[in-house]
Amino acid sequence: MKIGVIRFPGSNCDRDVYHAIELAGGEGEYVWWNKKDLSYLDAVIIPGGFSYGDYLRAGAIASITPVVDGIKSLVKEEKPVLGICNGAQILAEIGLVPGVFTVNENPKFNCEWVDLKVSTTRTPFTNNFKKNEIIKMPVAHAEGRYFNQDIDTLKSQDQIVLQFSNKNPNGSIEGITGVCDESGLVCAVMPHPERASEEILGSADGLNFFKGILNSL
Numbered sequence: 671m672k673i674g675v676i677r678f679p680g681s682n683c684d685r686d687v688y689h690a691i692e693l694a695g696g697e698g699e700y701v702w703w704n705k706k707d708l709s710y711l712d713a714v715i716i717p718g719g720f721s722y723g724d725y726l727r728a729g730a731i732a733s734i735t736p737v738v739d740g741i742k743s744l745v746k747e748e749k750p751v752l753g754i755c756n757g758a759q760i761l762a763e764i765g766l767v768p769g770v771f772t773v774n775e776n777p778k779f780n781c782e783w784v785d786l787k788v789s790t791t792r793t794p795f796t797n798n799f800k801k802n803e804i805i806k807m808p809v810a811h812a813e814g815r816y817f818n819q820d821i822d823t824l825k826s827q828d829q830i831v832l833q834f835s836n837k838n839p840n841g842s843i844e845g846i847t848g849v850c851d852e853s854g855l856v857c858a859v860m861p862h863p864e865r866a867s868e869e870i871l872g873s874a875d876g877l878n879f880f881k882g883i884l885n886s887l
Contacts, residue, residue, distance in 0.1 A: 671887045674701040674711040676741070676757070678721035678732050683754065683864060687717040690867040694880035701737065708740035712887050713750040713794075716741075716757025718810070718862060728771065728813040729759035738764055750794040750883050751856045755811055758848075758858035767849050767858040768829065769818030774811070775841025781810040783872060785835040786847065786861060790828050793854040794886035795863075798878035804835050805875035807861040809847070814860040816842040816849070827852055832859055 673696050675687050684700065691698040701708065708714060722731035732738075738760075745751060745766060753761035759771045774780055785806055788799040799805065821844060824830050832848030840847075840860075848859035863876025 671712045671884055672697050672699055672710070673883065674699050674708055674714040676701050676703070676714060676716045676737055678703045678719070678735070680720040680722055680724070681717055681756070682719035683717040683862065684719070686864040687715050687754070690864040690877065690880045691715070693867055693877060694884055696880065696884050703732065703735040703737050706736045706740045708737070708744055709747070711744065711749070713883050714741055714744055714752070716751070716753040716760055717864070718755030718757060721756055721760065724813070728756060729763040732760045733763040742766070745856055748853070748855060750886060752795055752879070752883070753858040754862055754864065755814070755860055758860055759813060761856065761858040766856045767851055768820070768824065769816055769849060771813055771860065772815050772817055773813050774815050777812070779812040780814070780839055781808065782839060783808045784837070784839060784861065787833045787835045789830040789833050790850070790854070792828060793831060793850050793857050795857050795879045795882045796831060797885060798882045806873040807863055807866040807876050809839065809861050811840070811860055814842070814847070815840045816846045816860070818843065824849065831857055832861065
């Protein structure tokens with residue numbers, strides 16, 4: 671089972687994600703921004719970082735690179751796609767998940783550990799958790815505040831994946847910090863599961879995101 675790790679100029683969590691895939695028992699492969707054919711992959715993860723320096727806005731330049739066509743083709747093939755932090759911003763930018771991730775309510779870079787509620791377990795990435803389970807992972811972003819005008823549809827279609835528990839560090843609407851498409855196969859999360867993949871890091875809760883992908887393949 672081969673999972674592609676997409677690389678853009680400015681990606682900085684790609685090696686962490688690759689390592690987490692290996693810890694979960696999978697095989698990772700780095701994929702550069704200019705590769706269009708991803709059909710041989712079983713799943714794709716778009717890691718965090720600052721693709722193209724986050725010029726214009728986070729994810730804007732990455733959204734027009736050739737690899738995006740390959741990602742969209744994988745979605746049509748019903749293969750799992752996970753976007754983490756900058757990857758989540760890219761998925762929102764290209765319209766594969768609803769809503770937007772915009773500048774934090776307090777417009778500064780925010781890096782801290784947070785408690786999160788798993789709001790749905792129907793995605794490949796959360797199927798190893800229990801619904802409403804509280805997990806611990808870090809966030810690290812300046813443009814992570816989630817907004818969507820149609821929250822009722824998100825709720826009715828079970829598209830809310832993660833919500834902040836106890837406190838809302840960036841002002842996201844209803845504390846939402848992870849969403850999926852209608853199928854549940856495309857997921858965008860702002861917290862970093864790869865940075866919570868081993869107990870030595872402070873939590874191993876995030877490893878279940880990667881084990882979940884493998885369980886679904």
